[in-house]
Amino acid sequence: MAKFQINILGCGSATPTARHQPSCQVVNFRDKLFMIDCGEGAQSQFRCMGLKFSRLNHIFISHLHGDHLFGLPGLLSTMALHEVSGSVTIHIFRDGARLMKEWMDFFNRNSPFEIIYDVIEEGERRIVYEDGGLTVETFPLYHRTPCTGFIFREKPKLRHLRGDMVKFHNIPIAMLQAVKEGADFVREDGMVIPNALLTSPADPSVSYAYCSDTMMDLRVAADISGVDTVYHEATYDGSMA
Structure with a gap:
């Protein structure tokens, strides 16, 4: 089976605790790394898990709340110090792209890699990444601020x-x-x-849906229907299980 691994770097609610960091995950698909959200402490957890900066080229930000974003400037600065080359694409809402560009132009203007901003529009459903074996698509979530989920789909395999x-x-x-x-x-x-x-027959293809902060909504259920594995953040009490 091809590698399709989910690394949970953080799953805390709003603030760090002694046991949990804010939201951050890394999908390892055939040794290509894809980060989803980047809360505080992301780069420390990244290194603790033995992941390699050189294999991280795409970062997906679900929404513009600090517990999903505050680790990103530090991560990119550390990657620059490690002389990561090529490019890093950040998939993010428009205001986030503007703020990150201003920040990185000031603190990291001599970065050895190019930062590309792929702007996500509120409510859109589209494929934001594709290669020979994988697609990543967005779908809307329902939060106090524009928010998107991500579905990683492995393409059909050969016989x-x-x-x-x-x-x-x-x-x-x-x-x-x-x-x-x-x-x-x-x-x-x-x-x-x-x-x-x-x-x-070919090995079955698998899929993974990431749902960050969102109210319970049947439209989300419809968008992730048929996905093999779902991660859904929640701060509800037990009665909502």
Whole structure:
């Protein structure tokens, strides 16, 4: 199975406690790191968990309350000191992008990496990140300030080759990718070898939804329907369980 790991760096409510830091998570997908929210203490927890700054290139901020954001300037400054190269994209609401740009231009103007701001609009549903194996999409949450959730979806995987059948039918190496993608194999004599004889089913793809501060709302339930794993922050009492 491909790596799809959730690291909980912080899950406290509004303020740090002796046991919990404010909100922050890191999704490790095939050794690419994606941070969701960045409360105080995020960079310390990041290092305690043995995560690598060089593998962090995307940061997703759910909303502009300090317990989800105050760790970001310090994290980016530390990454600059570690001479992280390339770029870091921050997915954030417009006012947050403006404030962060002013802050980083003042305190971190000689950063060795480029900071890219991907502006999230209130209430929008769109794919904000995509690569060959993963998409990240936004969906609206319902809070005192504009707020968004994030769904990480692993793309459908390729089928597994059956080595014995590949060898038996002498399938050329150049054809193996197409067969893994579901194609049948046509021999030189015109005989069609069905894909089902050459492969076994692909591993299931998985998905993860992050819901930060939000009121209980059936629209959220609809947006995350079918997701394999859900993280939902809450400060309700036991009667709301």
